[in-house]
Amino acid sequence: MDLSDSPAEAAFRSEVRAFLEESGHFYPREQTPWGDMGDDPETMERFEQWRAAIVERGWIAPHWPKEYGGAGLSPREQFVLNEEFARHGVTNAGGSGVSMIGPTLIIHGTEEQKAEHLTKILSGERRWAQGWSEPGAGSDLASLQTRAVRDGDEYVVNGQKIWTSGAHRADWIFMLARTDPDAPKHRGISLLLFDIRSPGVSIRPLINMAFGHHFNEVFFEDVRVPVRNRLGEENRGWYVGMTLTDFERSGIGNATGVARKLENLLDTAKAGPASEVRNARRPDGAWRLELADRWVEVNVARLFSYRIMTLQTRGLVPNHEASVSKLFTTELNQRIARTTHRMYGLYGQMWDYSRPEAMGGQASYGYLRTISASISGGSSEIQRNVIATRGLGLPRG
Numbered sequence: 001m002d003l004s005d006s007p008a009e010a011a012f013r014s015e016v017r018a019f020l021e022e023s024g025h026f027y028p029r030e031q032t033p034w035g036d037m038g039d040d041p042e043t044m045e046r047f048e049q050w051r052a053a054i055v056e057r058g059w060i061a062p063h064w065p066k067e068y069g070g071a072g073l074s075p076r077e078q079f080v081l082n083e084e085f086a087r088h089g090v091t092n093a094g095g096s097g098v099s100m101i102g103p104t105l106i107i108h109g110t111e112e113q114k115a116e117h118l119t120k121i122l123s124g125e126r127r128w129a130q131g132w133s134e135p136g137a138g139s140d141l142a143s144l145q146t147r148a149v150r151d152g153d154e155y156v157v158n159g160q161k162i163w164t165s166g167a168h169r170a171d172w173i174f175m176l177a178r179t180d181p182d183a184p185k186h187r188g189i190s191l192l193l194f195d196i197r198s199p200g201v202s203i204r205p206l207i208n209m210a211f212g213h214h215f216n217e218v219f220f221e222d223v224r225v226p227v228r229n230r231l232g233e234e235n236r237g238w239y240v241g242m243t244l245t246d247f248e249r250s251g252i253g254n255a256t257g258v259a260r261k262l263e264n265l266l267d268t269a270k271a272g273p274a275s276e277v278r279n280a281r282r283p284d285g286a287w288r289l290e291l292a293d294r295w296v297e298v299n300v301a302r303l304f305s306y307r308i309m310t311l312q313t314r315g316l317v318p319n320h321e322a323s324v325s326k327l328f329t330t331e332l333n334q335r336i337a338r339t340t341h342r343m344y345g346l347y348g349q350m351w352d353y354s355r356p357e358a359m360g361g362q363a364s365y366g367y368l369r370t371i372s373a374s375i376s377g378g379s380s381e382i383q384r385n386v387i388a389t390r391g392l393g394l395p396r397g
């Protein structure tokens, strides 16, 4: 397959680059080094300006059909867009509303639900949290115990979710709850949507190992949810939820972000002792070999992304191929972080992000940040299980 841009794709790439030159500066680069937005008003304002610029350009939802306000881009164009965003160190600002619940609503939602939510998701007026995991249900999600009991035109929800990213900033939540405790575990679950500030919902912060407030625990006590807010049929929520998980995992273009990190490190390694970041060790023989290994791996990751994009272009849904790419790219990110950390020696352990000699804290925070990606969206072990059974055809253990 020819992986170079067609003339139309090259023109689109130039258009994206021109847009980024013009508006990329809104992106809050000075955010906290662990990547959370924090509550700094200036950072939040710049993020909103960045979001507004993408909305105005029509690229906030690249994969949504045009009839629903999306850009209707082909997989190849989405890849170009993601690549250019990652190359400029910016991300699309749509959040889980645009990337997960929006496309699922387009497939499974009633007309009333689409009218209620889609425009507000695109404008950023309604931000979403994902209520999937529970203390006893993560990898084995179908074991979830949060209950929704029908009472006339409402469900009464009781239970607890955990690791709920951004719940403290969200407006609504999409969540899985058990509606039939007697059915086989995958067949007694429904997907509900509701205002996260409904009476009976309480949100408690969980502080992550980089001291950031990203996650929360969310508790439900007799929360009343109208039946019309159920997405899909009663007790079929697992299958609706799996559509959503496919959207969550199909992050094509992630390899470019990894490549960018390595390129930054290489620039530092090449710079002389007069460079601002002068504490990185100069690459001697061993470093050269380690950096060369990382470079080979970055190019392998890129080829895995191309494979996924090729499947999507043919109208196929990547399955174990997405697991290969997710596993390899997230673990490569950790290897790059380790290489970076070792290059900076003791300076690599500094946490003060105002100090340029420690790469603004990026070596230490960057190292911590790479851990969570190999857990969220299905842990590395779960990806290996998928590859073993669905990719290699091995029997279940």
Ligand SMILES: Cc1cc2nc3c(=O)[nH]c(=O)nc-3n(C[C@H](O)[C@H](O)[C@H](O)COP(=O)(O)OP(=O)(O)OC[C@H]3O[C@@H](n4cnc5c(N)ncnc54)[C@H](O)[C@@H]3O)c2cc1C
Residues within 6 Å of the ligand: 129, 130, 131, 132, 133, 134, 135, 137, 138, 139, 140, 162, 163, 164, 165, 166, 372, 373, 375, 376, 377, 378, 379, 380, 381, 382, 385
């Ligand atoms: C950054 C981040 C953001 C997240 N955001 C959200 C969110 O917004 N909403 C939400 O609902 N959840 C969220 N999660 C939770 C995430 O989905 C779970 O952490 C993940 O599914 C793993 O579940 P668990 O933590 O319960 O671990 P467990 O499932 O208890 O796993 C513990 C360990 O056992 C291993 N293991 C489990 N089963 C198997 C198996 N069958 N074979 C081999 N090894 C196995 C796992 O790989 C892991 O190493 C987030 C997690 C992270 C890290």
